[in-house]
Amino acid sequence: TLLTTSGSSYGGNSLEAFISHEGDPETDQLIDTSADRYLVNYTDPGKQVLVMFGTEYGCSEEVAKKLFDSVASLRLDGSGARLQPRLVNAQQHSAVDWSQECVLLLVISTSGDGVPPTDARDFYDWMLGTQDVEMSHLHYSVLALGDSNYPHFCRTGRSLDKRLTDLRATQLVPRSDVDQEDWSVIDSWVDAVLDVLPAVAIETKLDYLSLDAVSCDQAYNRTRPFMATMMVKRNLTVQETEEDKETIHCEFDLTGSGLTFTAGDALGIYPQNNPAEVRAVLKALQASGTEMVVPPTWVYQPQPAGKICLEEALIKYYDLKHVNPELVKLLTKHTSDKRERIEGERLLKDGLSKSNIVLWSYLQSNEVVDVLKKFHRAHPPLHLLLSKLKGLQPRYYSIASSPVLDPEKASITAAVLRYSLHGIPRAGVTTTYLQDRLQVNHSCPVFISQNPDFRLPSNNNLSIIMIGPGTGIAPFMAFIQERVATSASGDNLLYFGCQHRNKDFLYKNELETWAKNGSLRLRVAFSRDQDKKVYVQDLLRKDAKEILRHLQNGAHIYVCGDARHMAHDVHQALTDICQEQGDMDSEQARTFLLELEHANRYQKDVWVT
Numbered sequence: 001t002l003l004t005t006s007g008s009s010y011g012g013n014s015l016e017a018f019i020s021h022e023g024d025p026e027t028d029q030l031i032d033t034s035a036d037r038y039l040v041n042y043t044d045p046g047k048q049v050l051v052m053f054g055t056e057y058g059c060s061e062e063v064a065k066k067l068f069d070s071v072a073s074l075r076l077d078g079s080g081a082r083l084q085p086r087l088v089n090a091q092q093h094s095a096v097d098w099s100q101e102c103v104l105l106l107v108i109s110t111s112g113d114g115v116p117p118t119d120a121r122d123f124y125d126w127m128l129g130t131q132d133v134e135m136s137h138l139h140y141s142v143l144a145l146g147d148s149n150y151p152h153f154c155r156t157g158r159s160l161d162k163r164l165t166d167l168r169a170t171q172l173v174p175r176s177d178v179d180q181e182d183w184s185v186i187d188s189w190v191d192a193v194l195d196v197l198p199a200v201a202i203e204t205k206l207d208y209l210s211l212d213a214v215s216c217d218q219a220y221n222r223t224r225p226f227m228a229t230m231m232v233k234r235n236l237t238v239q240e241t242e243e244d245k246e247t248i249h250c251e252f253d254l255t256g257s258g259l260t261f262t263a264g265d266a267l268g269i270y271p272q273n274n275p276a277e278v279r280a281v282l283k284a285l286q287a288s289g290t291e292m293v294v295p296p297t298w299v300y301q302p303q304p305a306g307k308i309c310l311e312e313a314l315i316k317y318y319d320l321k322h323v324n325p326e327l328v329k330l331l332t333k334h335t336s337d338k339r340e341r342i343e344g345e346r347l348l349k350d351g352l353s354k355s356n357i358v359l360w361s362y363l364q365s366n367e368v369v370d371v372l373k374k375f376h377r378a379h380p381p382l383h384l385l386l387s388k389l390k391g392l393q394p395r396y397y398s399i400a401s402s403p404v405l406d407p408e409k410a411s412i413t414a415a416v417l418r419y420s421l422h423g424i425p426r427a428g429v430t431t432t433y434l435q436d437r438l439q440v441n442h443s444c445p446v447f448i449s450q451n452p453d454f455r456l457p458s459n460n461n462l463s464i465i466m467i468g469p470g471t472g473i474a475p476f477m478a479f480i481q482e483r484v485a486t487s488a489s490g491d492n493l494l495y496f497g498c499q500h501r502n503k504d505f506l507y508k509n510e511l512e513t514w515a516k517n518g519s520l521r522l523r524v525a526f527s528r529d530q531d532k533k534v535y536v537q538d539l540l541r542k543d544a545k546e547i548l549r550h551l552q553n554g555a556h557i558y559v560c561g562d563a564r565h566m567a568h569d570v571h572q573a574l575t576d577i578c579q580e581q582g583d584m585d586s587e588q589a590r591t592f593l594l595e596l597e598h599a600n601r602y603q604k605d606v607w608v609t
Ligand SMILES: Cc1cc2nc3c(=O)[nH]c(=O)nc-3n(C[C@H](O)[C@H](O)[C@H](O)COP(=O)(O)O)c2cc1C
Pocket: 054, 055, 056, 057, 058, 059, 060, 061, 108, 109, 110, 111, 112, 113, 114, 115, 117, 145, 146, 147, 148, 150, 151, 152, 153, 154, 155, 180, 181, 606, 607
């Protein structure tokens, strides 16, 4: 396996570094590890391979970069010649001349409610709409990233795969569908691609792709975040016991960034790990933290100019919560202790894939520090150990303020996560970073993540129905502010839910003020203030007549928050309302709601927690 796990290769500013492929000294080689090695213009004719990615949260890009490295280091039989991979974001698809391409390796995720990543939408629409593009000369394979908890699992990759076949392109290896970044599936697909690539008859030609056309613009974005100052931080909840919710409101200053956003968009935030947790990891590693290491490939800009100390690398770039199964494999291999080895072998007996329940239930209930402690007699070389850690990802928060009121301020609503594992208190990374460590007037890296499927109606006369319990309220704060500021004449109906009126009624004052002055019709379900639990869907059922009347009169309906339970229960309530109040049978109710969705009048911003 050339490409192993999240973080399997490592980069930095040195032009050349020695990358060791563990356990396979034959493949050791000198390759360029600088982060900008992905932007290449080959000056000599060669056999080109197009590696294209479409990503919302960065995972597909990470996979595509590793795939690029693996293709770059593949030796063609006998001659020792190399292939010439090029990495292109689907956003830049119009720079590609498809008649010139021989091989397409497409890595693409599914986002939102089964739609392509925002930047890949144009490519997707073009691909599915294109009538007259000749693809019969193209060899391709698709790696579809997704999460089977969502109803439209890997839909984008699946449709593109089918479309390419319909356009008579030849499948190199069958598409693989990746469930929640299962690296064993990713690795198998990459291995299969690498196996067949040398046998494909790729024409040798001069690279025509210009770097200007394929590199993304210079604006601030996920790979080049803006350092935004946190101007305000306040608690939205009252905590009397440890069980009580802790939710905060933060405001970031975007002045000078040139970043623009629309109500419905999200703010991406790069967090930092808790230094105390990093110290625990260093202790388990028997490291001081001053060891100098090469920063990983996924560092955001500006990149460190050379090596950085281990402590900084762990604070900024590595995920210490989610354990990569490759870490267990590495530690098992390097332990000097027989009991640790036997325990590792027990965990690994059925392989690394998600079907190994013993291993995955262990990984789900342990963090990096726990695994290091369990295998405390294992001392693999540090760079190998780091290569088996996952990258610390940015987190996304729906923006809770309207740019119409203030285009340079982005507010967010965050529920602070604290829990206990193996008797030790633990904490979520980003929310405790914001609450406990990032001080007001200090800054952190941010960017805007567009959400074009979650938008106010352009016609201000239309009513809107918003359903957002808990932190699902966030985008609706932006919506309501904007509707008030633009004197929208349509009704604004909000269904909010929380546990207790006096504890976690988020934005209580603002919402009640709007309700009092007639800007908002507010319905709140306090689930635990009485014996019988009440949720937003119960309030919807109570207002059945009014809900249906609004929907029949052109209202837009929005759901934000938990996808697994809440969005499902709300959908069921809406179906029942259509049947009971609208005199529809179940099929008619289903079609009615589906048509609302297709008309962009039933929009969801939901996530699986
Ligand atoms: C808000 C949200 C919506 C998602 N919707 C879907 C979906 O409809 N279908 C699916 O298969 N996966 C869905 N996913 C899972 C992503 O596709 C998966 O996390 C993937 O690894 C992300 O890859 P990326 O970082 O390249 O975008 C969703 C994830 C999020 C956070």
